[in-house]
Amino acid sequence: xxxxxxxxxxxxxxxxxxATAAVPAARRTAAKWLALLVxxxxxxxxxxxxxxxxxxxxxxxxxxxxxxxxNFGVRYELGVDGIAVALVALTxxxxxxxxxxxxxxxxxxxxxxxxxxxxxxxxxxxxxxxAMVVISFESTDVFLFYIxxxxxxxxxxxxxGGFGDRAHAQGEEAASTxxxxxxxxxxxxxxxxxxxxxxxxxxxxxxxxxxxxxEIAQARANGSLHMATSTERWLFLGxxxxxxxxxxxxxxxxxxxxxxxxxxxxxxxLITAVVDKVGTFAMLRFCLQLFPEASKWATPxxxxxxxxxxxxxxxxxxxxxxxKRLVAYASISHFGFIIMGIxxxxxxxxxxxxxxxxxxxxxxxxxxxxxxxxxxxxxxxxIADYGGVQKVAPVLAGTFLIGGLATLSLPGLAPFVSExxxxxxxFTRYPAIGIIATFGIVLAALYTLVLYQRTMTGPVxxxxxxxxxxxxxxxxxxxxxxxxxxxxxVYPKPVTDIVNPAVKQTMSDVHKTDPKPSVExxx
Numbered sequence: 001x002x003x004x005x006x007x008x009x010x011x012x013x014x015x016x017x018x019a020t021a022a023v024p025a026a027r028r029t030a031a032k033w034l035a036l037l038v039x040x041x042x043x044x045x046x047x048x049x050x051x052x053x054x055x056x057x058x059x060x061x062x063x064x065x066x067x068x069x070x071n072f073g074v075r076y077e078l079g080v081d082g083i084a085v086a087l088v089a090l091t092x093x094x095x096x097x098x099x100x101x102x103x104x105x106x107x108x109x110x111x112x113x114x115x116x117x118x119x120x121x122x123x124x125x126x127x128x129x130x131a132m133v134v135i136s137f138e139s140t141d142v143f144l145f146y147i148x149x150x151x152x153x154x155x156x157x158x159x160x161g162g163f164g165d166r167a168h169a170q171g172e173e174a175a176s177t178x179x180x181x182x183x184x185x186x187x188x189x190x191x192x193x194x195x196x197x198x199x200x201x202x203x204x205x206x207x208x209x210x211x212x213x214x215e216i217a218q219a220r221a222n223g224s225l226h227m228a229t230s231t232e233r234w235l236f237l238g239x240x241x242x243x244x245x246x247x248x249x250x251x252x253x254x255x256x257x258x259x260x261x262x263x264x265x266x267x268x269x270l271i272t273a274v275v276d277k278v279g280t281f282a283m284l285r286f287c288l289q290l291f292p293e294a295s296k297w298a299t300p301x302x303x304x305x306x307x308x309x310x311x312x313x314x315x316x317x318x319x320x321x322x323x324k325r326l327v328a329y330a331s332i333s334h335f336g337f338i339i340m341g342i343x344x345x346x347x348x349x350x351x352x353x354x355x356x357x358x359x360x361x362x363x364x365x366x367x368x369x370x371x372x373x374x375x376x377x378x379x380x381x382x383i384a385d386y387g388g389v390q391k392v393a394p395v396l397a398g399t400f401l402i403g404g405l406a407t408l409s410l411p412g413l414a415p416f417v418s419e420x421x422x423x424x425x426x427f428t429r430y431p432a433i434g435i436i437a438t439f440g441i442v443l444a445a446l447y448t449l450v451l452y453q454r455t456m457t458g459p460v461x462x463x464x465x466x467x468x469x470x471x472x473x474x475x476x477x478x479x480x481x482x483x484x485x486x487x488x489x490v491y492p493k494p495v496t497d498i499v500n501p502a503v504k505q506t507m508s509d510v511h512k513t514d515p516k517p518s519v520e521x522x523x
Contacts, residue, residue: 006062006078006138009045014131021124028119035123039096046092053085055501073210077141082502083354084137087281090361091274095130101369101477102266106163122163125155136278143211146201150194157187164262182258189255193245200238217289236294240287246279250309253332260328265372272331273361280338292510302343303433309336314443322381323371333440334360341422345512347503349425354499356418363415366481367403373474377467388460393469397456399478404452406485408444414488428515
């Protein structure tokens with residue numbers, strides 16, 4: 001029996017979460033180091049998965065399958081395609097940086113303070129989220145996926161509500177109220193989506209007789225499983241609604257700005273760079289593969305919603321006064337691009353969307369974590385409270401600028417390639433949608449450069465005159481992310497080589513081919 005590599009990649013952070021939570025309260029530093037070491041070991045396993053994955057091989061590799069709840073056709077089935085491998089690697093890369101960036105975020109404000117939960121709990125919850133996200137990417141049993149898709153809400157709820165941002169101008173009591181509101185809103189939105197999906201999961205079982213993604217997809221492909229048109233459409237809507245909430249897609253997005261605003265910067269990165277990717281990933285893996293005809297039927301409406309997300313998110317980002325809310329609305333705009341690329345039903349669009357998931361995770365982590373370092377120094381999230389930071393903390397300002405330029409998809413940085421592919425893939429089939437979506441790029445340049453101009457340039461405000469530059473730990477967090485942004489911006493081939501075969505198979509699932517050019521190339 002071969003080593004269960006996928007199980008180990010998800011189980012290690014789960015075991016690490018339990019071990020970290022069990023560290024005595026007096027050993028706070030030991031708990032931090034344990035969590036960091038577990039995250040690095042998980043990264044090592046993810047790298048082994050990446051190395052052992054053959055892009056030219058079978059669609060799902062490193063598979064595991066064991067009986068679980070046999071009477072209901074539920075199996076413990078894992079397997080990864082190129083898209084899942086890329087996102088498992090992204091998750092494993094980001095978690096150590098999230099832990100390092102949040103090294104002091106859960107420390108008590110003063111000796112004996114009860115206003116913050118134990119440090120051990122903060123890092124244990126981060127590892128728990130990692131475990132659930134990883135197994136969600138690996139699951140090829142619909143019921144197994146659903147369990148962890150919903151279970152990750154629990155640790156996220158406590159991370160948002162129990163370990164919120166300390167930079168709150170209205171005092172600790174008001175901050176606690178706002179954190180609770182944001183956590184409950186996050187939980188309710190996602191629970192409603194999950195309950196609707198549960199009904200669709202049950203409906204899928206009634207129709208198919210099991211929960212195996214591969215068996216159902218194969219039965220649909222060879223004609224042995226037929227779904228009535230109305231049944232397929234209702235089941236698709238049940239799945240898509242839950243994924244659209246998680247993603248988040250307009251108008252189901254309103255929980256995200258509150259959650260990111262009230263979270264610490266590392267938790268905000270965990271939300272938008274890691275957890276939200278499960279929603280867009282699931283659209284590719286489950287919606288398109290299980291319900292191909294319904295996916296094509298819903299495409300026009302979904303593209304319009306994605307377009308609204310792009311423009312609406314960018315417009316609201318322009319008008320924000322809070323740094324974290326600005327990044328949150330920018331992410332809503334970026335998720336619009338990802339969903340647009342998925343449902344453009346072209347190989348360029350879907351390759352770009354998958355690459356965008358990876359690149360957005362890295363760029364958002366870089367920008368938000370540097371913003372978190374900035375906020376922790378000044379004690380304020382308001383843009384108006386800053387000015388002239390580049391004169392007193394040039395390294396902080398420089399890394400903030402690179403993160404911002406990546407967010408606006410500057411050529412030479414990673415998000416440019418993915419955004420370009422999404423726009424090209426959309427334009428070839430839906431030119432009007434592609435043209436309007438380009439306004440999101442213009443608005444991204446506006447909100448990013450205005451944010452930098454207002455916080456980093458101009459006269460030095462007295463409150464930031466003594467602001468220290470990035471420390472060694474903070475440089476260790478930011479520098480690798482900047483290197484990745486530049487490397488993947490110049491040479492995205494390592495990621496595209498992995499995801500492109502999976503994208504071609506997804507295109508085959510929905511029986512779509514790329515549109516032929518209107519003008520043939522000269523021979």
